Amino acid sequence: MATTSHEHGHNPALQHHFDTPEQQREAATLGMWAFLTTEIMLFGGIFMAYAVYRWAYHEVWALAATHLNTPLAAINTVVLLVSSLTVALGVHAAASGKQRQVVLLLLVTILLGAAFLGIKVTEYSEKFAHCAGYANPITWISGGATLEEAECLVPGQQFHFPVGHGAEEASSLPNIQRNAQLFYLLYFCATGLHAIHMIVGISIMAVLAWMAARGRFSSEYYTPVEIGGLYWHLIDIIWVFLFPLFYLV
Amino acid sequence: MSTSAIPQNYTSTRADSATEWIKSWLLTVDHKRIAILYLLSINFFFLLGGLAASLVRVELVTPQGDLMTADMYNRMFTLHGVIMVFFFLIPAIPAVMGNFLVPLMIGARDLAFPRLNLLSWYLYMGGGVFALVAAITGGVDTGWTFYTPFSSSYSNSNVILTMSGAFIMGFSSILTGLNFIVTIHKMRAPGMTWFRLPLFIWANYATSLIQILATPVLGIALLLVMVERVWRVGIFDPALGGDPLLFQHLFWFYSHPAVYIMILPAMGVISELISAFSRKRIFGYEFIAFSSIAIAVLGFLVWGHHMFVSSQSVYSGLVFSFITMLVAIPSAIKVFNWTATLYKGSISYRTPMLYALGFIGLFIIGGLTGIFLGVVAVDIHVTDTYFVVAHFHYVMVGGTIMAYLGGIHYWWPKMTGRMYNEAWGAISALVVFVGFNMTFFPQFVMGYLGMPRRYHVYPEEFQIYHVLSTAGASILGLGFIIPIIYLTLSLFVGKVAGPNPWAATGLEWSIASPPPTHNFDQTPVVTEEAYAYPEDAAAQDSDSWQAGSHL
Numbered sequence A: 001m002a003t004t005s006h007e008h009g010h011n012p013a014l015q016h017h018f019d020t021p022e023q024q025r026e027a028a029t030l031g032m033w034a035f036l037t038t039e040i041m042l043f044g045g046i047f048m049a050y051a052v053y054r055w056a057y058h059e060v061w062a063l064a065a066t067h068l069n070t071p072l073a074a075i076n077t078v079v080l081l082v083s084s085l086t087v088a089l090g091v092h093a094a095a096s097g098k099q100r101q102v103v104l105l106l107l108v109t110i111l112l113g114a115a116f117l118g119i120k121v122t123e124y125s126e127k128f129a130h131c132a133g134y135a136n137p138i139t140w141i142s143g144g145a146t147l148e149e150a151e152c153l154v155p156g157q158q159f160h161f162p163v164g165h166g167a168e169e170a171s172s173l174p175n176i177q178r179n180a181q182l183f184y185l186l187y188f189c190a191t192g193l194h195a196i197h198m199i200v201g202i203s204i205m206a207v208l209a210w211m212a213a214r215g216r217f218s219s220e221y222y223t224p225v226e227i228g229g230l231y232w233h234l235i236d237i238i239w240v241f242l243f244p245l246f247y248l249v
Numbered sequence B: 001m002s003t004s005a006i007p008q009n010y011t012s013t014r015a016d017s018a019t020e021w022i023k024s025w026l027l028t029v030d031h032k033r034i035a036i037l038y039l040l041s042i043n044f045f046f047l048l049g050g051l052a053a054s055l056v057r058v059e060l061v062t063p064q065g066d067l068m069t070a071d072m073y074n075r076m077f078t079l080h081g082v083i084m085v086f087f088f089l090i091p092a093i094p095a096v097m098g099n100f101l102v103p104l105m106i107g108a109r110d111l112a113f114p115r116l117n118l119l120s121w122y123l124y125m126g127g128g129v130f131a132l133v134a135a136i137t138g139g140v141d142t143g144w145t146f147y148t149p150f151s152s153s154y155s156n157s158n159v160i161l162t163m164s165g166a167f168i169m170g171f172s173s174i175l176t177g178l179n180f181i182v183t184i185h186k187m188r189a190p191g192m193t194w195f196r197l198p199l200f201i202w203a204n205y206a207t208s209l210i211q212i213l214a215t216p217v218l219g220i221a222l223l224l225v226m227v228e229r230v231w232r233v234g235i236f237d238p239a240l241g242g243d244p245l246l247f248q249h250l251f252w253f254y255s256h257p258a259v260y261i262m263i264l265p266a267m268g269v270i271s272e273l274i275s276a277f278s279r280k281r282i283f284g285y286e287f288i289a290f291s292s293i294a295i296a297v298l299g300f301l302v303w304g305h306h307m308f309v310s311s312q313s314v315y316s317g318l319v320f321s322f323i324t325m326l327v328a329i330p331s332a333i334k335v336f337n338w339t340a341t342l343y344k345g346s347i348s349y350r351t352p353m354l355y356a357l358g359f360i361g362l363f364i365i366g367g368l369t370g371i372f373l374g375v376v377a378v379d380i381h382v383t384d385t386y387f388v389v390a391h392f393h394y395v396m397v398g399g400t401i402m403a404y405l406g407g408i409h410y411w412w413p414k415m416t417g418r419m420y421n422e423a424w425g426a427i428s429a430l431v432v433f434v435g436f437n438m439t440f441f442p443q444f445v446m447g448y449l450g451m452p453r454r455y456h457v458y459p460e461e462f463q464i465y466h467v468l469s470t471a472g473a474s475i476l477g478l479g480f481i482i483p484i485i486y487l488t489l490s491l492f493v494g495k496v497a498g499p500n501p502w503a504a505t506g507l508e509w510s511i512a513s514p515p516p517t518h519n520f521d522q523t524p525v526v527t528e529e530a531y532a533y534p535e536d537a538a539a540q541d542s543d544s545w546q547a548g549s550h551l
């Protein structure tokens, strides 16, 4: 006598506690959406802090933002947006069962993600190089050009926000060092947390690419690609908010 | 292939060696086994938190600080608060009873994400280890509220370790909530419509919404405090340009909803108990269901009532005060509906019912004093006094723990297949009720008279209340120990319960006790409402009553 709960034994991707693949897919997707809500609330705390201090110290913060490397960040924004496109195409390819294309598109996504992180590291190390007195990370290692005007935008004992050339009104702002430091602290926290999510995202993409290469997906079953894609889009969207808030405003 | 010859249940083992047996528990993905893992670990933390509370109460017997130094005292009540809030009250009912019952009640074979469920338990334990290590290596002295700038700049105790513990445990809570939401949406058996769900499910659903929306905000707030402590940059310390109120806002944005994470599942348990032991359909099903959702939603809008004296603007204080009054409405709706369910029911005073009735009484006191506190003018008088301490213990101990104990007794036969000793059950329920009131009622009085919270020395005039309170706490402690003894004994000597010892409705009672690993041999098809007790249950019961039947 076969029990009803085991008659679906033929589909290896279907876990035993689900009745139909459809149910399993919907559950996974809803789970991912719920998780993304959680992520938004997590970053929400940082955005809240941003709003409070932007309001309190808007002049200093506007000034502080000018010392970020906006061109690099702009490139990064483009890189991420393109990666969102490749992920979306990857999901589409998975839906139409084109396995090789899926692998390819996911690998491109990983590359773009890595490029983003590389650029981010460059930005960070530039700030650290300035603290060490060098103009950029390369001269820091090879011992080249030093910085003309002392600047250290990494929060900590050494923090020094330059108020030199012609910015009389800047130096008259109360507690400019302290408040600029707060800006950079939040900058590092927000972009750092985002970078951690990028690393997780890249790992997910790597696993998905590997699974796709092993032929685990088909046009009937590609839920992991789909929800992995959702996660990737979320990371992108968060960056789309971080970029203008820190670099542009 | 049929293996129906030997009755297997989720506790029976197929392992032939001890290591395999241990593995079969520690690596299980069965929601019922995970519930048992939680039961054991959560009760362990409860005893630990209780130990800290006992030491606090013993210190307070005399007005001088003779048992501990002031510093030690601070660490002790913080240990108590952190353990009880983060490692007992928040996970207790969802992680133990929710885990066990959500799939059973909706007719599913497991939660939607069984492995994630196991991960939640490991995260819980991981967070617990952090908290324990922090406690053993010196403890924390900030209070469970971790207020800045004390926690971020001035305290020299194990703040970071403890916060990491709470942070990690938070993710356990988030994942449990996520799992429940998806399970309740997607895994219901055919015919199990939303309005046929047991109210316990509605309550857990509302709780889960809070868990996934509020917990990450606490996570980020704790993370920022840790960053501030490490880098000494003022996010929250006003001396460094930070804003301590921002911390309080972020903290209470989680921690007020968190009190509903504690009470909503408890209310769900009470709805089940009241209906089962009145043998009557619950009165106003839809109202109870929607009041859970209303509480979850409104609960997000009242956090400012913890900050009336914090220099938050008086206008926002007034708005928060007003919305706080609104939250009391859905809470009251539930109490009225439970009472109406009792009316003309066939009430039997079994142990779970004693806890349920106790809950209603204590929750009324706790809730009404919450309204006192929600009035700005009254709150300014009693904030940071024992009045607040009494209020929240009435809702958290009188509410959540009463429901937890009631639920454990009610579903004990389902979980273990055995009945506990009913006489001892009733005795301990009464001991808990008496001990509880004796512990916490004097605290309302002394708080109103001006006894501040979190002090280990106090003026002599308050001693009488403290002595009463400590005496009550000893009785209460006894009331928690007795059930541990007879419940454990019942595993060996308890009467075999059978599938449905309470003659209750609900899918969980339609299968064997303890349930088989896959819960349902055949996916059940639901054709009636929840709590479909016969209309004339009371008449039937009184006709068939004879001497020796249960009350």
Ligand code: HEM
Pocket: B145, B259, B260, B262, B263, B305, B306, B324, B325, B327, B328, B331, B366, B367, B368, B369, B370, B371, B373, B374, B375, B379, B382, B383, B384, B388, B391, B392, B395, B396, B399, B400
């Ligand atoms: C009927 C609804 C309730 C109302 C109107 C209410 C109102 C309040 C108010 C205004 C305070 C702030 C007092 C002060 O700090 O000066 C407070 C504190 C508190 N309430 Fe409630 N409350 C309610 C229900 C609950 C429930 C159900 C729980 C928990 C299960 C709870 C747990 C707490 C805790 C833990 C605190 C103190 C937190 C602390 O400062 O350590 N309350 N309540």
Ligand SMILES: [Cu+2]
Pocket: B255, B256, B259, B302, B303, B305, B306
């Ligand atoms: Cu509150």
